[in-house]
Amino acid sequence: MLTLRDTPGNPVPPGGTVMAVGTSDDCTLRAAHWPPTTRTCKGTVCLLQGRAEFIEKYYETVRELRGRGFAVVAFDWRGQGESDRRVDDPRKGHVAHFDDYRRDLKAIEDVVLVPLMPDPQVCLAHSMGGCVALTGALEGWLPFRRIVTVAPMLSIRMVRWPALSALLSRAFQRLGFGSRYIPGGSAVSIATKPYPGNRLSRDPARYARNAAAAEAVGAGAVGDPTIAWTAAAFRAIARLADPRVPPRIAVPTLIVAAGADPVCGTPAAERFAARLKTGHILVLPDARHEILSERDAIRADFWAAFDAFVPGSSVSGRPREAEPRSAMVETA
Secondary structure, three states: OOOOOOEOOEOOOOOOEEEEEEOOOOOEEEEEEEOOOOOOOOEEEEEEOOOOOOHHHHHHHHHHHHHOOEEEEEEOOOOOOOOOOOOOOOOOEOOOOOHHHHHHHHHHHHHHHHHHOEOOEEEEEEOHHHHHHHHHHHHOOOOOOEEEEEOOOOOOOOOOOHHHHHHHHHHHHHHHHOOOEOOOOOOOOHHHOOOOOOOOOOOHHHHHHHHHHHHHHHHHOOOOEEHHHHHHHHHHHHHHHOOOOHHHOOOOEEEEEEOOOOOOOHHHHHHHHHHOOOEEEEEEOOOOOOHHHOOHHHHHHHHHHHHHHOOOOOOOOOEOOOOOOOOOEEEO
């Protein structure tokens, strides 16, 4: 049975519903949704996680969104959290292609967003989730009226020679090694590594909280990615790097980038935002990659930008009319 885990100082937000959502290719995702804690509802915010993340990591964000009047949807992408794996080792961060994430989001749309959640619906997407959201907006299948993306994965700074790494990952995948860890990779979650020198946050308390959550979810906090995931990520990044792409995105977009991000390149996000016709960017100078797990002052700047960009609406408060669906739902 799918559950949400409590850890000291990071309790499960009350009043939520945990669900198992089936995709079109028979993958089961863990999802959860909560109503707002205010008297009126402004709409729904759907959280799109970064690579190797899990619902438990976003409890604080869930509480803050609910207090702002939003219903919240959170789910684990396939290959991480408590969602299904396609490889034997559950610690491997693996998908064969980023189209798998499109299937995941389509299932969440059909089973959760359309029948259950109030309009207007927007997404709050971190890192890899931002890459997926921007790709969906480009291709026309993203089911949200607005995008807020935090430190989007538009380049990968941890790789010294990205062009060579992209070429090698594709070559090794063709040779049948796609399900193996990247060279030097391991099952250790980045969230559980020592705080000194970490790439994610300058807030030791929130870093420790996330590390405890990662320990609690066990294999849900996956380790390094596979060669196939890496090849797919480089393909998605290369596509979005085309200067002709941003002007084709019609969904209003706010990019909040981290000025001290050692994971995803902020200059790439700035170039992308400069070409958007309906986009804005805010760079938070002292922030590392996980802005939502940063110090209070940095997070306050983020929420000020969010509140200005996503005012919501207290008029609707009703789900959209449901469409025919084939995915299965189980209530935990």
